[in-house]
Amino acid sequence: MNDDELGQHLHDELHARVRPPAYAPEQLHEHMRNLGSMDSIREPLSGQKGHTLRNLFAFAAAIAVVTLIGSGLLTWQGTPPGSGVQLTPTPAVAVPVFGGPAITSVGRVDANVAWVVSSSTDASNGTVESLRITQDGGSTWSEPRPLPEFSDIQFVDAVHGWLIDLTPGGTGQDGQIGVERTEDGGLTWTKSSIDIGGGISYTTSSMSSTTLHFRDELNGVALEAFVPTGSDGMALPSPSGVVCVQASTSDGGATWSAAEAGPCLMGPTFVDPELGYASGTSTSTLYVTSDGGQTWARGSLPLLPGASMDSSVYVNLIERRADGTLRAVAVWASGSNMATVSMVSSDGGLTWSISGDMSAAVNGYEFVALGEGHWLALSNDWNFPSTSGVASGLVTEDAGVTWQAIALSGLPSMFTTLDFVSATDGWAAAGKPACESQVSSSGTGENAGNACNIGPESVFATTDGGATWKAILAP
Template sequence: MRRSLVITALVAVAVGGVPTAGAATPARMPDLTWRLSDTGTTAQLRGLAAVSSRVAWASGSRGTVLRTVDSGRTWQRSTPPGSEGLELRDIEAFDATTAVALSIGPGDQSRIYRTTDGGASWTETFRSGEPTAFYDCMAFFDRRHGLAMSDPVDGKFRVLSTDDGGASWRIVPDDGMPPALEGEFGFAASGQCLTVADGRYAWIATGGGATARVLRSADRGLTWAAVDTVLAGGPTAGVYATAFRDKSRGIAVGGDYTVPTGAVDALGVTRDGGRTWSRPKTAPQGYRSGVAWHSILPTVAIAVGPTGSDVTLDGGVRWRQFDSGTFDSVDCTRDGACWASGAAGRVGVLKLTWS
C-alpha cells in the first residue's frame, strides 16, 4: 500500500496533478522517463508482452523474438522456425517460459507459434489456409482461453479461438459478426487491435473505413456489436489500439499514421464498455498506436506512438506528453512496471527521475 501511495504522489506531480490525501510528497519534482534497454537488435518491435518488472517478451521484424528475465539488462533472442522473413507483430506471454507469437500477412504468412521453454524451441500451431485472411492481433482471457482476429474474409472480420493456451485454434463461426464497412480492417501496429477484460469481454479496433469503429463482444467472441467511435476514419486512419481496465472503462487511440503529428480525433474514452465514446479534454499531440492502463494506479494510463509518450492521471480525460521518443506498443504488469517497445530494437522501462 505504501508503494502505491508514493507512486501516486510522484505521478501526480509529474503530470501537474495534486497528490492524493495521505500520499507521501516528494522533496523534489520528478519526471516520468523511459530507461532504455540495449536489446542488441535493430528489428522493429511492435509486439510486446510484459509479465513483470523482471520478465518481458518482444517480437517484430525478421522473425525476431526477444526475452528478458532480469529487467532488461540482458536479452535472449530466438526465431520460430520458418519465420525468418515474417513480421511477428504480436506476442502474448504467461510467464518466463510460455509465450505465443503471431506473424502477419496475407494467406499463409499469418501464422501462430508457441513456446513452453523460454524460446529454446517453437511449435507452429496455426497457419492460415484462407488467401484473403490477414491476421493482426491476439489476446488471452487467461492462460488457456484466447482469441486472434483477421481482417475481413467474405465481408466479415475473422476470429480464431483457443482453449488450450494457443496449442490449437479453430475458426469462430461468423454468424454473430456484423458486416465490415467498405475498406475496413485492423491495424497490426502494436498487437492491441484486439483486447480483452474480465474473463469474457473482447474488443476489436478498426480503421480504413469511413467511420472508425470498435466491435465489442460479451461472450468471448461468439457475437459482436459494432459501435462508431469519436476517432477519425479514413483509408489510413482509425482506431489502432484499445485498453480496458475492466468491462466498462476503456481508452481507444489512433489517428492517421501518414500524419504522425496530427492530433485531430485521435483518442476516445468510454465508461460503458465501448457502447459510447467521448473525446478527452486534452489529447496526445499526434498519432498513437499503443495504450495501457497502469495496474496499480486505477486512473493512470500511458499512450505511445512514433512522436512520443503521454500519460493521463484521470482515466483519459486529460493527457500530458512526457517523452518525445518513438515507441509502437506499451504494456504494464501486475507489479506496477510499464514497458514499451518500438523501432530499431527500442525497449524502455518507465522510471521516475529527478532533475
C-alpha cells in the same frame, strides 16, 4: 544466334515495344500519400501488439464518415481526403533527414514495470534502437541498452524478455525464425531459433510477420505468417500464398516446437496474458484465444447492413465481462467508407451480434477498455496543420451507447501508442507534428503540399483516465 546476340536482340526489341506510361496513375500517388500519412503511426495502440490495420482504419476515419439515417439503415458516404501528413515530391531545398531519437515501442507489464524502445539515426551508424526499463512507474529508467534489429519485443517482468531477431542470419534464413531472450533486462541476449521445417525458407523481403506472446517467464507462443520460398528463392505453392506457423515454448524460449497452423492468424493482438484475438484471411472471421494463444476459436462476424461484400472488418477492442460475455468494437471499411459498431458474443467469440452503431460519434477513434463498459476513445488530429494538432477524446460508461467528450490536455497529436494498466493509469507515445509547405520538384504545383515531421516523440502519462497528460520520458 548466340546468347550475346539474342540478348542484344531482346534489348532492342523490348526497348522498342515495351513502352509503359511515363507516370503512375494518380490513384497510386494518392494511395502512397494516404499510406505516408499513416506512417506517423508506427506502433499499435492499447499496448496490444501486432496491428497495423488498426492504423489503416484510423486514417480511413479521417477521410470518411458513415451516417445513420431514418430507419437505421446505414448510408455509406465518402468525404474528400483529409489534410493529414502529406507525402510529396522532394523539393529543391534540402529536407532534414537525420534527427533526434523517437519512441518506437512502449510496453507496460504493470503499474511499475515497463519498457520503452527508442530509435535514433545518424550518418555513421544508421538506425539504432535501444531499450530502457523502469521499475518504478517511470520515475527512474535504466541506461539505454542497444538492441539487435528486431520485429517484435515483449517483457513479462523487469528482467525476462524476448524479441524476434532480424539480424543477418537470424529470421528468414534456412527455415528458421530467430528468437533472442534475455534474463537480465536486456543487458545480454541469448539466441535460439524456431525451425519451421520442410525446407521452407523465406526472406524478409517476403511479406512476413511474427507476433510473440509470453504468458509468463516460461510459456509463450510465436505466431508467424510468411510467404514461403525454396532454396532457389522461388516462391513455393501454397493455397493462399501465405504459410502460417504456430510455435510454442515451455522453457522460456530456449526450445520451441513448431507446426503449420490451421488458420492463418492475421495481426494477433493480446488484451491480457490469456485473452487475444486475430483476423483470419477471410474478413468475416475473427479468432479468439483464451489460453494465451495456444488454441484459437474461429468466430463468425455478422454482416453489416449496407456494407458491400468486399468490406474489410477490423476489431479494435475486446473486453471480457464478469458475466462471461465478450464485448467488442469493430470497424467495417469499404473503400474510403467506414462504420464503427459495438458487438457482443455470449459463446466465447464463436458468434457475434451487433449491439449498436457508434459511427456518428467515434468513427476513426482508437479505443481502450478501462472497466466494464467504461471505454476511452482517442483520435489524432488528422486535420493538422489546418488545426492545432491536439488529440481529442470521448468516454463511455455504457459500452458505447452514449459518449461524452472529455477535455484533453497535454497529449499532442500524433500519439502512436496507448497502454493502460488500470482505469486511471495510462501511457502514450506521442509527438507534436511540425509541417512546412513544399512545392513540387517539377515546379508545376502538382502534388505540392506539406511535408510533416512528427517530431521526436516522448512518453506521456495520465493518472486520471486520459484527461490530462504529462511527458515522463523524452529519449
